Amino acid sequence: MHCGTVKTGHGLPAIWLTAALILALLAMGGPRAWAQDVPVQLAAKAQAFYEQRADMDVAARAVEAYREILAYTPEDLDASLKQCELLVWIGAQEQDAKAEPYYREMIAVAQRARQAHPQDPGPVYWLGVGQGMMATVAPISQALSLVKEARGNMRLLLTMDPSYCHGGADRVLGRIYSKLPFFIGGDNDKAEEHYKSAIDRGPHYWLNHLYLAELYHHEGRDAKAKQLLQQVAAGPTINGLEPECRLWQNVARKYLVGEVSSE
Template identity: 30%
Template structure:
């Protein structure tokens, strides 16, 4: 049962933090947004919206912020996501950002240590699918596709399931830079370089998403690097 009313609490999140988060490509704005969300969460721990927004900005800082601070922010995001779930487990935000922060944290520890998080990550994403499969343009399917790609087969990974989930995510937004990039990486790793190159080129040509411009530009940069690498192997 939810412990709060989202609409009532949304107004409590500082508008300045949201504005700063919108400018997160500027490292100073990103850090200021993170600090404001963190201060708000400490002052208003019963605010569901504040909790998941802290988890969201923490994921950004934990993946694109200063290298020395990344793990700290991912731990902060993990705690905030758990708080959001405790406040309202019927909403997808807490579950999704839990999986995102935990997945990035697992990658930071490397394969052997990171595998300990695999079951909880998958369960959180499956919970998002059960609540709202269209959440954030199929983000749960996108992340599950990545999960099935990166987890070894011995521990539940599957290239076929990875492709299935990634293709499903593209039904919500066929121009999703992230979904296209993840699918291209899957194809490259599966020995399908021509298909991978086609998708990477599509990533470069896809318009930047207005809400997720910072993330899109980061994946476009990765796509260009990967495309050059694949082309040099011809």
């Protein structure tokens, strides 16, 4: 074969046809290649939105971006965990009726991530958090089942990684024990024990301290509550969790000003 000289069809050299075929294949592959890059582009956009989540409108845009990523790559662990974090961040600052869809989506995302990554503690944590948050807005008949599931996931997390998310398992268990009525398992002593363990594992994760301060306040131990709140208000922020830390510090200052009296 004499490459570049063979004639075909209407007299075009075969090499021209080969070049044309290559260009056609590239043209066909162009959109496909672009589509494969979309998750990478979305990841950058989602991360930029995530970092600006203190603005709730931007947080909502981050949720949309992570939904797109998970539509392309449903087993993406990082996207799943960030989506859960964003959903609870938004849901916790909404009224109950508006919060419910966020918690439902969070549970679904965490369940998929759990199936795809059964050995990772992240999906276990966020699934339990979602179930616990959903219990706060669900009818009582569903709430009790959700609390049971959340407690089971947190006990599992204690065996996998008790330090995950700054003592997350103990923090959620403490919340469960402090919020349940005593006749269905509520226990302030157990709640205090879990909150203290969470503080040991997450000494600058101020939500641990806020929950214990709330417990002390409800028990009339306002001097102890005030000490914790002062620690929160004056403490440092955690790198990467600045919006959350600032929110918790603002809550502490609010309580110090108006809701927790000194003894």
